[in-house]
Amino acid sequence: MKVIKVLFMFILFPIFGFSQIGGEAEVYLTGDRIDAKFNGGGIDNFTEFLHKEFDYSKVTKPGKLEAAFTIDIQGNVTKIRIIQILDIESATEFIRVLKKCPKWEPAQRNGKPISIEIKYPMVFRAK
Template sequence: MKKFLLLLLICFAQNSFSQNTKKDNVLVIDEPTKTPPPQGSNPNEDNSIYNTAGIDIRPEFPGGVTAMNSFITQNFKSPKEGLKGKIYATFIIEKDGSLNDIKILRDLGYETGKEAIRVLKLFPKWSPGQQKNKTVRVLYSIPMIIN
């Protein structure tokens, strides 16, 4: 009987502690709004968010990946000398090519997440993604390499 009660107590404790979720690991700047997302040149009613792996034409930074990396290195101002590493960010590329819902998944500390969001907001408009000849919203994730 004692073993059964001990087992029940352990299961109850594990269940109660497993319900806690942490939201502190993600830095969110853009709060969700009730307004519809911006439309591109081909407006459609589909406001679903697609993954880059499942669409026909992926969104692209003007000039490609190398231009995006050089844009980041030119505009990112490191808050501390000698700071190296990767900052992981996700955002939604809207139908008009603008960025929305920017989130920092992992940063280096020292306010590098806020600086990464500032740089991402400076990005020019992307060429939007397409699925079945319709412009769609796409969730995109990038590692920002800081040297």
């Protein structure tokens, strides 16, 4: 009886566990994903918009500022948050510009719009 229990614990149990993990991974791999587009282009168009709208006089010191935001299924910029703060003035300006951002064309999976999160860094150098 002990031999059967040991056999089950070391041979059959890991096989069941592996098949469950394999099944979960398949859920995330199905379907073609198309990235969100900003003004008909990609992140380069967004960077151009950001550089035009951002008031660089609000930046008081060199360093890195990083924000994360979600592009929802309607193409709106939502859930804006600062991940890495440089100073309060530049973070506030970054949020202002993101709130002013026009709609994106949402990302898609299997032809249906999906929401995605984008992390966007800005690095400021000393003059």
